[in-house]
Amino acid sequence: MNSLEFDYLKQALYDRSGLVVTPEKKYLIESRLMPIARRHGMDNVGKLVEQIRKTRDEAGLAQIVEAMTTNETLFFRDGWPFERLRTSLLPEIMSMATASRRIRIWSAACSSGQEPYSLAMTIAEMGPRLAGWEVEIVSTDISDAMLARAQAGRYSVFEVSRGLPEAMLQKYFVPEKDGWRVKDSLRKMVSFRSYNLLEDPVSSGMGQFDIVFCRNVLIYFDEATRRRVFASLAKTMRPWGYLCLGGAETVVGISDAFRVLAGERGLFGLAR
Known part of the structure; x- marks a missing residue:
């Protein structure tokens, strides 16, 4: 890619996904986009980007x-969020939501579904303690291919070996x-939909949530985009939200839409 092609691609990625790429990431761009270039009958990524730039091909940009x-991603990634969910977050939310007896959890940027299914397993393991409660897990991602994989609930032997207890x-x-499939009883606990974190969640009809999981995705955004995403996430949260x-x-x-919780890392409360 020449500098014109790179600058165009850099801006297009930022505008459509918030992803920041630098010249040092050219190797990553080449490795990930070369298969697309070949599918279009081209022998290098620069030609692909130049054609999309000239034709303003939105379908090509989406690819x-x-x-x-x-x-x-992997099942029960890092461990602690799911332990906190079971031992402290859900009990506290249940004490605040006794009128509705309804809990909504958002797994943002859910990729191939390991996080929402880990959340579902955590909730299922609580058994009688959630009797009479409706728990909804809404999972979103920008990638239609990843959402299709997540909805299918099929994982290779390698994937289930990463973080999932026997x-x-x-x-x-x-x-x-060729692997394992999530049981239907668990799949029914999770819904999936396409959503870009740069969208407005209110106009997109996301509704209100008690807990939002948005893990290990904002590290790819610049500060201005993080600020924008945090403001959007805050709009979707109930007053006691996490x-x-x-x-x-x-x-x-x-x-300043969120407050730091004493002794916690990676977990924040909605500012009061």
Whole structure:
């Protein structure tokens, strides 16, 4: 790619997904976009980008955004968010939502579905303590391909070996020829929809949530985009809501819509 092609691609990715790419990431761009270039009969990424730039091909840009989106995930990633959900977050929310007896959890940037299914397993394991409560897990991602995978609930032997306890595998999955499939009883606890974190959640009809998981995605955004996303997330949260970020992510110095919780890392309350 020449500088014109790179600058165009950089701006297009930023405008459509908030993703920031630098010249040092050219190797990543080349490796992820070369398969698309070949499908279009081109022998290099520069030609692909130049054609899309000249023709203003939105479908082609959508393919590029999807290819550049990082989809690294695993079951029960980091462990602590799911433990906090079980031991403190859900009990506290239940004490605040006794009138509706309804809890809504948003798994944003859910990738291939390991996070929302981990949330569903955590909730299912609580059993009688949630009797009479409606718990809804809404999962979103910008990638239609990842959403299709998540909805199918099918995972390879390698994928279920990453973070998923054997007891959970046997209880909530059924074996298939090339891997495992999430049982229908668990899949019914999770809904999936396409959503770009740069959208306005109110006009998009996301509704209100008690807990928002938005983990390990904002590290790919610049500060201005993080500020914009935090403001949007705050709009969707009930007064007692919690925001769960990745362990290396924070709202400090970026958003005053959330408050730091003493002794917690990656977990924030809605400002009161």
